[in-house]
Amino acid sequence: DAGITQSPRHKVTETGTPVTLRCHQTENHRYMYWYRQDPGHGLRLIHYSYGVKDTDKGEVSDGYSVSRSKTEDFLLTLESATSSQTSVYFCAIRGLHGELFFGEGSRLTVL
Amino acid sequence: GIQVEQSPPDLILQEGANSTLRCNFSDSVNNLQWFHQNPWGQLINLFYIPSGTKQNGRLSATTVATERYSLLYISSSQTTDSGVYFCAPYLGSSNTGKLIFGQGTTLQVKP
Numbered sequence: 220d221a222g223i224t225q226s227p228r229h230k231v232t233e234t235g236t237p238v239t240l241r242c243h244q245t246e247n248h249r250y251m252y253w254y255r256q257d258p259g260h261g262l263r264l265i266h267y268s269y270g271v272k273d274t275d276k277g278e279v280s281d282g283y284s285v286s287r288s289k290t291e292d293f294l295l296t297l298e299s300a301t302s303s304q305t306s307v308y309f310c311a312i313r314g315l316h317g318e319l320f321f322g323e324g325s326r327l328t329v330l
Numbered sequence: 331g332i333q334v335e336q337s338p339p340d341l342i343l344q345e346g347a348n349s350t351l352r353c354n355f356s357d358s359v360n361n362l363q364w365f366h367q368n369p370w371g372q373l374i375n376l377f378y379i380p381s382g383t384k385q386n387g388r389l390s391a392t393t394v395a396t397e398r399y400s401l402l403y404i405s406s407s408q409t410t411d412s413g414v415y416f417c418a419p420y421l422g423s424s425n426t427g428k429l430i431f432g433q434g435t436t437l438q439v440k441p
Contacts, residue, residue, distance in 0.1 A: 252427045261431030318378035319427055324371055
C-alpha cells in the first residue's frame with residue numbers, strides 16, 4: 220500500500236461539463252502521475268508532476284489539465300468532458316527505488 | 331516509438347500448474363516493471379527489474395536487456411493469480427514515469 224487515495228472512485232457526467240479527479244498521497248513522494256486505461260490501448264500517461272507547481276505533459280494530454288499546489292494532492296481536470304474521455308483513470312507515485320505504484324482507479328463515464 | 335509485445339495473450343491453467351509469460355520490446359530500455367491487474371481492477375506492482383532475476387515467493391522475473399525481453403514465471407498457480415499481467419518498460423529516464431504498457435496476458439486459473 221503506497222498510501223494513494225483517488226476520488227471519486229466512480230463518476231457519471233454529461234458531455235461539456237467540467238470534471239476534477241483528485242489523487243491524494245500520504246508519504247511525501249515527489250513524483251506523481253495520471254494515466255488512463257482503455258480497452259485495446261493499455262495504460263497511457265496523461266500528465267505527471269515532479270514537485271509542487273511543476274508538471275509536464277505525457278502521451279495523451281490533450282483535453283486535460285493538472286495542478287499540484289501541495290505535495291500530497293495532484294488534481295486532474297477535464298475542462299469540458301467528451302465521450303472519448305470515458306475511461307478508467309489511475310494515479311501513480313514514484314517509490315523510493317524508482318518504481319511506480321498505482322492507486323485503485325477512478326471510473327469516469329461521460330454521457 | 332517503442333513497441334511492447336506480450337505472449338501469450340490468453341492463458342488458462344489448472345491450479346498448481348506453472349507458467350511463463352514473455353515480454354519483448356523493440357528498443358533498449360533502462361528499466362521495466364511487471365504488474366498484475368486483478369479482477370477488481372487493482373494494479374499491483376510485482377517487479378521492478380532492469381536486468382537479471384528477482385524472486386518473490388512463487389513469482390520470479392528475468393530481464394535480459396541486451397536481448398530486449400523479460401520473462402515472468404508463475405509456479406504452483408492459484409486461483410488468486412487470475413487477472414491480467416502487464417509488462418511495462420520505461421521510456422527514457424525513469425523520472426518521467428513514462429511506462430509503455432504491453433497489451434497484457436490474461437490468465438485464468440481454474441480450481
